[in-house]
Every structure is written in structure tokens, then in C-alpha cells.
Amino acid sequence: MRRLLTLTTLLAGLPLAGPVCAEQVFSFQRAGGQLPKTVVPVSYGINISTDIDNLKLAGQETIQVDVRTPTTDVTLNQAGLHLAEAVLDNGVKATITQDDAAETATLHFPAKVSKGAHTLVITYSGPILKTPNGIYVDDYTAPSGETKRMLVTQFEVADARRMFPGWDEPAFKATFQLNVTLPKEAVAVSNMPVTQSTPEGTSQKRVSFATTPRMSTYLLALVAGDMKSVQGQADGTPLGVYAPSGLEGQGEYALHASEKILPYYNSYFGVKYPLPKMDMVAIPGNYQAGAMENWGLLTYIDNVLLFDPKNSTPRTRELIYEVVAHEMAHQWSGDLVTMGWWDNIWLNEGFASWMEIKATDKMNPDWDIWPRQHETREETMGTDALPSTHPIQQTIHNVSEANSAFDSISYGKGELVIRMLEGWLGEDHFRDGMRLYMKSHAYSSTTSQDLWQALSKTSGLDVGPVARSFTEQPGIPLVNVASACKAGKTVYTLTQSRFTIHDPHPAAQTWMVPVVAGGPGLATQKLVLGKAPQTLSVAGCDAPLKLNLGESGYYRVQYNAPAFASLLKNATHFAPVDRANLLGDQFALFRSGQAPLSAYMDLADSLLSAQESDIAVLQEIIGRFETLDQYLKGSPDRAAFRAYARKQLTPVLTRLGWDQKADENVLDTMLRPSVISVLGRFEDPAVVAEAGKRFARWQADPASLKPDLVGVVARIAMTHADEKTYKAMAEKVRTTQATEVKLRLFNALAAATNPALIEKNVALAYSGAIPNGRIAMALARVADESENPDLVWQLVKQHEAEIRTHLAPWSQDGFLSQIAAYSDNPDVAQALEADPSSSKTTGGKIATAKALSEIGARKEAMQAAQSQLKAWLGAQH
Numbered sequence: 001m002r003r004l005l006t007l008t009t010l011l012a013g014l015p016l017a018g019p020v021c022a023e024q025v026f027s028f029q030r031a032g033g034q035l036p037k038t039v040v041p042v043s044y045g046i047n048i049s050t051d052i053d054n055l056k057l058a059g060q061e062t063i064q065v066d067v068r069t070p071t072t073d074v075t076l077n078q079a080g081l082h083l084a085e086a087v088l089d090n091g092v093k094a095t096i097t098q099d100d101a102a103e104t105a106t107l108h109f110p111a112k113v114s115k116g117a118h119t120l121v122i123t124y125s126g127p128i129l130k131t132p133n134g135i136y137v138d139d140y141t142a143p144s145g146e147t148k149r150m151l152v153t154q155f156e157v158a159d160a161r162r163m164f165p166g167w168d169e170p171a172f173k174a175t176f177q178l179n180v181t182l183p184k185e186a187v188a189v190s191n192m193p194v195t196q197s198t199p200e201g202t203s204q205k206r207v208s209f210a211t212t213p214r215m216s217t218y219l220l221a222l223v224a225g226d227m228k229s230v231q232g233q234a235d236g237t238p239l240g241v242y243a244p245s246g247l248e249g250q251g252e253y254a255l256h257a258s259e260k261i262l263p264y265y266n267s268y269f270g271v272k273y274p275l276p277k278m279d280m281v282a283i284p285g286n287y288q289a290g291a292m293e294n295w296g297l298l299t300y301i302d303n304v305l306l307f308d309p310k311n312s313t314p315r316t317r318e319l320i321y322e323v324v325a326h327e328m329a330h331q332w333s334g335d336l337v338t339m340g341w342w343d344n345i346w347l348n349e350g351f352a353s354w355m356e357i358k359a360t361d362k363m364n365p366d367w368d369i370w371p372r373q374h375e376t377r378e379e380t381m382g383t384d385a386l387p388s389t390h391p392i393q394q395t396i397h398n399v400s401e402a403n404s405a406f407d408s409i410s411y412g413k414g415e416l417v418i419r420m421l422e423g424w425l426g427e428d429h430f431r432d433g434m435r436l437y438m439k440s441h442a443y444s445s446t447t448s449q450d451l452w453q454a455l456s457k458t459s460g461l462d463v464g465p466v467a468r469s470f471t472e473q474p475g476i477p478l479v480n481v482a483s484a485c486k487a488g489k490t491v492y493t494l495t496q497s498r499f500t501i502h503d504p505h506p507a508a509q510t511w512m513v514p515v516v517a518g519g520p521g522l523a524t525q526k527l528v529l530g531k532a533p534q535t536l537s538v539a540g541c542d543a544p545l546k547l548n549l550g551e552s553g554y555y556r557v558q559y560n561a562p563a564f565a566s567l568l569k570n571a572t573h574f575a576p577v578d579r580a581n582l583l584g585d586q587f588a589l590f591r592s593g594q595a596p597l598s599a600y601m602d603l604a605d606s607l608l609s610a611q612e613s614d615i616a617v618l619q620e621i622i623g624r625f626e627t628l629d630q631y632l633k634g635s636p637d638r639a640a641f642r643a644y645a646r647k648q649l650t651p652v653l654t655r656l657g658w659d660q661k662a663d664e665n666v667l668d669t670m671l672r673p674s675v676i677s678v679l680g681r682f683e684d685p686a687v688v689a690e691a692g693k694r695f696a697r698w699q700a701d702p703a704s705l706k707p708d709l710v711g712v713v714a715r716i717a718m719t720h721a722d723e724k725t726y727k728a729m730a731e732k733v734r735t736t737q738a739t740e741v742k743l744r745l746f747n748a749l750a751a752a753t754n755p756a757l758i759e760k761n762v763a764l765a766y767s768g769a770i771p772n773g774r775i776a777m778a779l780a781r782v783a784d785e786s787e788n789p790d791l792v793w794q795l796v797k798q799h800e801a802e803i804r805t806h807l808a809p810w811s812q813d814g815f816l817s818q819i820a821a822y823s824d825n826p827d828v829a830q831a832l833e834a835d836p837s838s839s840k841t842t843g844g845k846i847a848t849a850k851a852l853s854e855i856g857a858r859k860e861a862m863q864a865a866q867s868q869l870k871a872w873l874g875a876q877h
Contacts, residue, residue, distance in 0.1 A: 032341030134162025288773030350414015
């Protein structure tokens with residue numbers, strides 16, 4: 001995990017526009033990448049000496065290599081390093097040329113190196129960075145108030161080459177034995193246990209770690225600093241959670257989660273976790289990746305690993321569980337079995353995203369996780385419907401493109417397609433297929449085709465054609481339902497087309513869609529819909545037959561008028577997940593221009609009038625109401641819509657109340673902040689007044705407000721904050737050290753709408769108050785929350801050069817696009833397109849295309865919503 005001119009012209013040159021066709025099972029020779037496969041590493045012995053004060057490292061590595069084709073030149077990766085010497089077999093020196101643009105070094109030997117085993121020793125030096133990539137330092141304030149420095153690595157996608165020269169592509173698996181010289185007081189952890197620690201001089205020590213299993217370079221890791229841990233075990237495997245000293249107790253919750261999850265995964269995958277220990281480390285603040293599955297040393301930004309009872313919320317508890325489950329799933333899917341090249345990154349991320357929800361749901365059934373994945377579904381499909389989308393499985397040519405692939409398609413769509421396949425095949429068949437896949441490809445690499453073969457073998461079904469129709473082409477199927485009453489029964493004819501938004505010329509596509517249909521009092525029916533129409537029949541002429549029952553399928557549904565009328569009449573009788581699904585599809589059909597907004601509003605209105613109480617359904621409605629409110633920005637009808645929304649949502653807050661009840665379920669506790677937030681956003685007088693009172697009390701006594709309401713109350717207060725209030729809040733952001741609290745308070749500040757305060761927020765984001773790894777996200781948050789993304793764009797452009805010095809290389813391509821994507825202004829779109837960074841790399845082109853697509857779609861939706869909502873409000877309310 002690393003837990004987002006005309007468009008047509010821009011997309012024309014993008015290499016990601018086409019799917020991967022006719023994929024075969026993994027072959028090392030066919031695997032993607034830029035390095036020659038004539039020389040292959042077998043093992044690395046890496047020795048590095050760190051000068052953390054002066055940000056320098058010196059290294060020497062011994063690499064056992066297998067020369068498969070005799071050659072005079074050996075090319076490997078390096079980035080920012082200086083290779084001083086390379087010696088083969090204890091005597092043959094190479095001349096060295098470095099291509100810093102290509103991030104390679106080539107060793108030229110005087111004669112051909114013969115086929116077979118050889119030993120290569122390289123001496124080198126390089127920098128230790130401050131940006132959160134490669135090997136870098138993280139400066140933070142400890143609980144004691146002292147400034148501390150932690151040494152951290154983050155190597156995915158291609159930053160291992162910043163710590164040592166090597167074959168930094170996933171198919172080049174090898175073993176690693178790491179030795180590092182560090183300050184003597186530092187606690188050091190890596191993928192494997194420490195085997196020896198010896199003093200070096202008066203101030204340093206040399207730490208050696210055991211040899212890893214065969215793995216890819218991007219999974220190697222090292223963290224060192226003033227840390228302590230809490231320890232446990234599961235299924236005989238020692239488990240540890242490390243944190244800055246003084247915070248280790250906050251790792252107890254994640255530790256207990258891992259103790260439950262590990263035995264479940266050992267059983268599910270049919271292969272026991274193979275390393276001698278599993279450690280997790282909380283990185284304080286400056287960790288842009290979010291979390292990373294380094295084998296045996298899982299690293300996390302601290303706010304998704306540490307739970308502080310005084311400051312953490314129920315949602316934090318849930319998030320920690322999900323992210324721990326995600327990274328632990330990678331210990332099998334990604335680490336034990338690795339995609340051969342980044343075109344199959346979805347095999348890592350989509351699967352781990354699905355597994356995190358499956359495991360979290362199994363261990364915490366009262367959290368109702370699967371229905372609430374509706375939000376992930378809608379966000380993912382919102383991206384996949386645009387013309388800038390790409391297949392799950394895509395052609396990746398270089399590192400810039402690989403970085404761009406870590407998006408909602410690889411994660412969200414990957415998760416949703418896997419869930420659909422599991423539902424189609426059955427849980428047992430799918431699990432057995434995963435067990436076969438893991439055993440067959442352990443310590444090796446795969447393509448998607450390897451997975452389809454394993455699932456086909458255990459299920460007895462030909463999985464490939466169904467799966468490939470969703471992974472090898474972009475977009476979303478739309479299942480069209482036409483109903484007719486014939487001889488006392490309703491016959492439903494199903495056909496398919498492609499669902500798109502803001503795409504004037506979509507390519508015609510066909511999927512093999514696993515369809516599940518049913519309804520209250522109706523038998524469940526299943527079929528796979530291909531190019532030819534298919535029919536279903538139900539007794540009676542007014543049956544509420546719904547497709548995508550349980551919302552496990554990755555497709556949209558459009559009903560004809562009689563079929564939809566029956567669903568609308570019976571909506572409250574469906575399970576909550578199906579109510580949310582009906583709502584989501586109707587709003588999407590409005591966005592695509594295939595249904596009026598009134599269809600969504602009528603359905604939402606009927607559910608709210610029936611006192612809807614389910615969190616998944618209410619979160620769907622709240623999210624859409626907030627979106628519609630944004631679409632009405634500048635419209636004279638915004639006040640009328642807000643009045644309507646307040647009237648419909650106030651009863652929900654009346655039921656919940658402002659304060660948590662003694663016997664309250666966790667879902668109501670998590671729902672409360674959302675309801676208060678939306679009512680505050682819509683300027684509900686009672687909510688704004690109560691938030692103001694609680695904010696004043698909180699300023700005087702932070703313990704007076706529950707952690708889950710701090711951000712909500714502060715956001716409402718900051719919407720119209722004066723200079724004095726803003727100054728006090730900004731100071732809290734600067735001085736607060738806990739990442740969770742710091743980001744919560746900054747997100748509240750981001751709601752300030754005064755242009756002078758927006759300017760202060762932009763400056764605050766890169767002033768050092770926000771860790772480097774979160775600056776780009778913080779600026780995007782200001783663009784979103786302030787309702788003035790155009791001003792944020794102008795300010796960011798003014799200070800772009802300085803801001804970029806804080807960003808990791810792999811966040812540079814999409815930095816400006818993240819800001820511009822919140823605008824609906826054609827001038828901003830034009831400025832983004834004309835900006836040199838938009839075409840500097842293929843990753844930049846991809847990010848720009850996505851942003852331009854979002855800007856165009858938002859403008860189109862605003863125009864439609866403003867005309868249609870006025871008519872609906874006038875007619876109904």
C-alpha cells in the first residue's frame with residue numbers, strides 16, 4: 001500500500017490508454033521492466049554506515065549474481081548514489097558510467113563475464129534524504145519535548161536504489177543480509193531479527209540482521225531511532241509494535257488486532273506466515289506512503305497504528321484495524337507472491353483491500369463493514385466512469401507510470417471485482433483457489449493469469465473470460481432492465497451497455513457480468529450476462545425485483561419506469577445495503593444524463609420520510625446532499641436546498657443527540673459526527689449555535705469534548721472564523737505533535753472561507769507545521785473545504801518551487817492536478833494543461849488527464865443539478 005487543451009488530445013499520447021491483451025502466466029523473461037535480464041542477483045550482503053547528523057551514507061555491498069548470458073556490461077539501478085568502485089570475483093575492476101536521468105549505472109568489464117555464478121562487490125556513497133522516500137530522516141518532537149531524529153526507509157515503487165545499487169524491479173527477487181552502523185543509542189529494526197550488535201568507536205554500533213527469504217527489493221526496510229515496543233505472539237510468531245519512546249503503549253490495540261488476524265490468515269491462505277517475526281512501526285508524521293507491507297517490518301504513519309484513548313475516535317479504531325489487516329494480507333499477496341511487474345499492482349493492492357474488509361468484518365461483525373463499503377464503490381465507480389479511466393490491469397512502461405497506478409482503480413475496483421468473483425464462485429472455492437495460488441507461486445512472481453488458472457481449477461468454472469472482462473478493459477457495465485407483465489408474471493429482459501460520465505465518444509465494450517437478482521419475498525436468481533439479452537421471470541405483475549442484490553457486483557443498473565416504480569414503492573423493505581445501492585445507481589444515472597435528478601431525490605426523500613436510521617444509507621444521502629450543495633455554489637436556490645436538507649436530517653440528529661449514550665451502538669457513535677457536520681455545513685442555526693458553545697468550552701478545557709466531535713465542532717467554528725480564533729487554532733496545529741490530532745485540527749482550519757485566511761492556510765501547510773509527507777494532501781484539503789479552489793490554485797502556483805522541495809519524487813507528478821481537480825473553472829483547467837509539469841512525465845500526463853476529466857464532469861453536473869433541483873424543490877417542497 002502506498003492505507004487521488006482538450007482531454008481527447010491529451011489522452012491520445014498516453015501509454016496507459018490500452019489494456020494488457022492476451023496475458024500469459026508469469027515468465028521472468030517476459031516480465032516488464034527496463035533492466036536487461038542477462039545478469040540476475042541471487043543474494044545481497046549490504047553494509048552501510050550512516051551519518052544521520054550530516055545526512056550521508058557510505059556503503060559496500062557483496063552481490064552474488066547469476067550471469068545467464070555472457071556480457072561485458074552489467075546494468076543495475078541507482079538513484080542519487082555515487083559508485084566509487086565495482087570489482088568482480090575479487091579482482092576484475094569495472095569502469096562505471098552512471099545515467100542519473102535513467103537511474104541506472106552500467107559496469108563495463110574488460111572482457112565478457114562468463115555464464116554462471118559470480119561475486120560482485122560495489123563501494124558507493126550517497127545522501128540521506130529529508131523527503132519521505134528512499135532512506136530518509138524524520139525529525140519529530142518526542143513526548144518529552146525533545147527534538148528527535150528517526151531513520152526510515154520507504155522503497156516502493158523504486159527507491160531501494162537510493163540506499164544501495166541493485167536490480168530494483170519486482171521480478172528480480174533475491175535474499176538480503178543487512179548490516180548497518182548507527183548511533184549507539186538507536187533501536188534498529190528490519191525485516192529479520194537482529195543477529196548481532198557490536199560497538200563501533202565511542203558513539204556508534206554495528207547492527208546485523210538475519211538473511212531474508214527471496215523477495216523483491218522494494219520490500220526491504222530499516223527503521224532506527226529512539227523507540228520502544230509492546231510485544232505479543234500468535235500461532236508461534238512473535239509480534240511487536242514499535243513507536244517513539246513514550247508512545248509504545250498506544251500500540252496495544254494494533255498488537256491485539258494482529259494477534260487475531262495472523263491465525264486467520266495462516267488458515268485462509270493455507271501457508272503459514274514464513275518469517276521468524278512480524279514487527280510493525282509507527283512513523284511519526286513524515287510518512288507519505290500511509291503504510292507499507294515490508295516483509296516482516298510493516299511501517300505505518302503513526303495515526304493509523306497508534307490508538308490514544310484520550311484523542312482517538314471510534315473511526316480511528318476502525319481505520320487502524322483495516323490498515324493493519326491490509327498490510328498483513330500483503331505478507332502473502334505481494335510479499336510471498338509478488339506481481340511480476342507494476343502492470344499487475346492490482347494483484348497486490350486490490351486483493352489486500354478486499355482482504356482487509358473481509359478480515360475486519362469477521363473479527364468485528366457489529367461494525368457492519370460490508371454495507372459501508374458502498375462509499376468505496378461509489379468513489380471508485382465515479383472515477384471509472386470518466387474518459388480518463390484505465391483498466392485495472394494496464395501496461396506500465398516506467399517508474400512514473402507505476403507511481404500513477406496506485407489509484408482508486410487498482411485499490412477500489414480491484415477490491416470490488418475480487419468481491420464479485422468470490423460471490424460468483426462461492427467463498428470456499430475462492431479460498432481454495434487462493435491456497436493453491438499461494439502454494440504454487442511462493443517466493444516467486446505472478447500475473448493475473450496465474451490467479452485465474454488457480455481459481456478455475458478449484459471452482460470447476462472457466463474464471464478467465466469473466467475476470468478478464470473486468471480487469472483488461474476500462475469502465476463499468478450498465479445492466480438495462482426492461483419489465484413487462486405477461487400471463488400473470490413479470491418478465492425482465494436484461495441487456496448491457498457501457499456506463500459513462502462526461503464521455504462523448506466511449507468505446508463500445510461487453511462484459512461477462514455475474515448478476516444476482518431478488519427482492520422481498522422473491523427467490524434469489526443468478527446468471528452471467530454477456531452480449532446476448534437474457535430474461536428473468538417472477539410471479540405477479542408488480543414484483544420488486546432488484547438486480548445486484550447485496551451490492552456484490554461491479555455494475556450499474558437502469559430500470560424502466562414500471563420496474564423502478566415497484567422498487568420505489570418497496571424500498572424500505574430491502575436490506576440497508578440494497579437501499580444504498582439503489583440510491584447510488586440513481587445518482588450515477590443522473591450524472592450520466594440517463595435519469596433525472598428527481599428519481600434520486602424521490603427515493604432519498606421517501607427513505608428519510610420513513611425515518612431511515614442505517615448508517616450506510618444515511619452516509620450515502622449525506623454525501624450526495626453535500627455534493628449537490630457544492631453543485632449549487634453561486635445559485636439562488638442553494639438556500640432552499642439547504643432548508644430542505646436540514647428539515648430532513650434534523651430528525652436523525654434528534655434521535656442521536658449530541659452526546660453519546662451509555663448503551664449506544666458503535667454505528668450510531670460513528671454516524672453522529674457526520675450528521676452534525678452536514679447540518680453545520682448547511683448553516684442549521686441550532687447546530688451552529690451549539691457548536692459555537694462547545695467550541696468555546698473546548699478552547700478553555702480540551703477534555704470537555706469527545707475526540708470524535710472535536711474536528712466537527714472546530715470545522716463549524718472555523719467556517720466563519722475571525723482572525724483571533726484562526727490564530728489560536730493555527731497555533732494548535734503548529735504545536736500539537738500527535739499526527740492524528742494535528743491533521744484533525746488542520747482539516748478544521750481548511751474550512752475557513754475568508755480569502756485572507758485561505759492564504760494563511762496555504763502558507764501553514766508547507767511552513768513545517770504539517771509533515772512533508774502530508775503537505776500535498778493538506779493543500780488539496782484546503783482547495784476542497786474552502787469553496788475557493790481557484791484561489792488555492794493561484795497561491796500554490798505562486799509558491800510552487802518552494803512547496804515542491806518538500807515533496808517526494810513520486811508525489812510530484814500529481815501535485816498540481818490534486819489542487820486543480822476541485823475547480824469547475826475552465827481557466828484553471830487551461831492553466832493546468834499548459835503547465836510544463838503536466839507533460840514532463842507520463843505520470844504527469846495521466847494525473848492531468850484525470851483532473852481535466854473531473855473538472856469537465858463537475859461543470860456539467862453543476863449545470864444539470866442547478867436546473868433540475870430547482871424544479872424538484874418547487875414541485876415537491
